[in-house]
Amino acid sequence: MDQIEKRIIEIIDTHADELQAMAEDIFHHAEQGYHEYRTADIAAKYLKKLGLEPKTGLAITGLRASVGNGQGPNVALIGELDGLACPDHPAANKGYAHSCGHYAQMVCMLGAALALTDPEVAAALDGTATFYAVPAEEFQAASVREEVRREHDVHCGGGKCELLRRGDMDDIDMAVTTHSLMVDREGGADLMLGNSSCTGFIGKTVIMHGKAAHAAAAPHEGANALNAACLGMSALGMIRETFREKDCIRVHPYIREGGQAINVVPSEVIVDMMVRANTQKVIEEVSEKVDRCFQGGALAIGCTCEIQNAQGYMPCPEILPNTLMEETAALLGEGLNVKSIPAGVCNTASTDVGDLCSVMPVMNFTFGGSTGALHSVDYAVTDPVVAHIVPAKMMALLAYRLLKDGAKGAKEYIAGYKPAMTKKEYKAYCERMSG
Numbered sequence: 001m002d003q004i005e006k007r008i009i010e011i012i013d014t015h016a017d018e019l020q021a022m023a024e025d026i027f028h029h030a031e032q033g034y035h036e037y038r039t040a041d042i043a044a045k046y047l048k049k050l051g052l053e054p055k056t057g058l059a060i061t062g063l064r065a066s067v068g069n070g071q072g073p074n075v076a077l078i079g080e081l082d083g084l085a086c087p088d089h090p091a092a093n094k095g096y097a098h099s100c101g102h103y104a105q106m107v108c109m110l111g112a113a114l115a116l117t118d119p120e121v122a123a124a125l126d127g128t129a130t131f132y133a134v135p136a137e138e139f140q141a142a143s144v145r146e147e148v149r150r151e152h153d154v155h156c157g158g159g160k161c162e163l164l165r166r167g168d169m170d171d172i173d174m175a176v177t178t179h180s181l182m183v184d185r186e187g188g189a190d191l192m193l194g195n196s197s198c199t200g201f202i203g204k205t206v207i208m209h210g211k212a213a214h215a216a217a218a219p220h221e222g223a224n225a226l227n228a229a230c231l232g233m234s235a236l237g238m239i240r241e242t243f244r245e246k247d248c249i250r251v252h253p254y255i256r257e258g259g260q261a262i263n264v265v266p267s268e269v270i271v272d273m274m275v276r277a278n279t280q281k282v283i284e285e286v287s288e289k290v291d292r293c294f295q296g297g298a299l300a301i302g303c304t305c306e307i308q309n310a311q312g313y314m315p316c317p318e319i320l321p322n323t324l325m326e327e328t329a330a331l332l333g334e335g336l337n338v339k340s341i342p343a344g345v346c347n348t349a350s351t352d353v354g355d356l357c358s359v360m361p362v363m364n365f366t367f368g369g370s371t372g373a374l375h376s377v378d379y380a381v382t383d384p385v386v387a388h389i390v391p392a393k394m395m396a397l398l399a400y401r402l403l404k405d406g407a408k409g410a411k412e413y414i415a416g417y418k419p420a421m422t423k424k425e426y427k428a429y430c431e432r433m434s435g
């Protein structure tokens with residue numbers, strides 16, 4: 001361990017109480033994606049206190065600030081701002097809770113900023129570290145997507161996709177991301193290095209158009225859109241036998257609007273869903289099957305079916321840890337239970353980190369210190385040091401190790417990566433998918 005690494009650990013330890021208080025505060029004030037004004041404000045104030053000048057209002061609530069020599073490589077250190085709808089969670093705030101642990105990423109990113117802005121540490125960076133608070137990792141419901149598009153010209157359901165679309169990451173060469181443990185959550189790891197592959201998806205909205213009529217006096221004059229939608233969902237259930245395990249397919253609909261009145265044949269029913277799989281090709285194939293199910297339901301009942309597909313997230317590749325990451329984790333002490341991701345495991349959930357991976361190299365680690373399933377009422381912090389302080393040290397040390405000695409670590413990592421598309425091609429993809 002060199003002097004700067006010692007200093008990074010020391011700074012974060014000295015400010016542990018302050019970081020824990022911030023964790024507690026953000027955890028109890030979860031906010032909806034693209035509406036994380038309070039959390040963004042906390043982050044902006046903290047970065048200003050460290051002497052940085054954050055650029056705010058990126059994709060509504062996002063922000064960024066940089067430290068280092070102002071040149072490349074530029075490494076993004078990412079924290080996600082949003083909570084998710086989980087009204088029964090004990091720490092829920094107006095229906096939203098941090099039951100995916102994103103609040104801890106904010107503490108991690110801000111803790112890393114605290115250490116890396118120390119003059120002695122900053123002077124040792126042969127490149128730039130850019131701290132990001134990113135809105136809306138959770139894919140937003142169609143109604144929210146419509147609202148933010150109308151009011152803020154936000155086109156994408158996920159914050160990282162939107163930042164990429166707007167060019168707010170054009171100068172970034174690679175990213176470091178983190179998350180509460182995603183696979184093997186109860187396996188006892190304090191840190192899990194690498195990133196399991198994740199599914200990608202498209203958002204799909206089915207609008208079933210029928211004909212209203214008196215539900216009791218004249219149902220024969222109507223065309224029941226709810227029946228057509230239900231028939232579509234039955235067909236979807238039957239077609240599941242064609243889904244192969246290896247493709248990690250998930251299709252999960254819910255009815256946003258089920259009719260207009262109790263005594264009227266439903267004339268319009270809206271079903272929202274996500275269609276997920278581990279490759280873009282399979283997502284498209286399954287999407288067509290799902291369309292057939294609902295078109296068939298419409299045909300049988302005499303309704304018409306309107307289908308809207310929205311840009312979702314791209315599948316995320318498996319990223320195994322490299323030596324630099326393993327050596328960095330080893331600096332954190334022997335008492336820590338550090339594991340690598342189990343190879344070949346697909347996390348059937350999705351993240352917009354998949355989109356980041358399509359245009360730049362990403363280094364990811366996940367952290368323990370919590371129990372209960374993600375997105376569930378059981379999500380709870382069991383070890384605040386492992387959940388909040390260890391990840392902050394890990395992120396700061398990773399950034400330093402990537403950028404020290406002529407940024408050798410970052411340059412090697414970037415050189416070893418082939419992007420699936422350029423940032424310009426990604427923007428064109430957004431244009432195609434989301435207009």
Ligand SMILES: [Zn+2]
Binds near residue numbers: 101137179
């Ligand atoms: Zn999450």
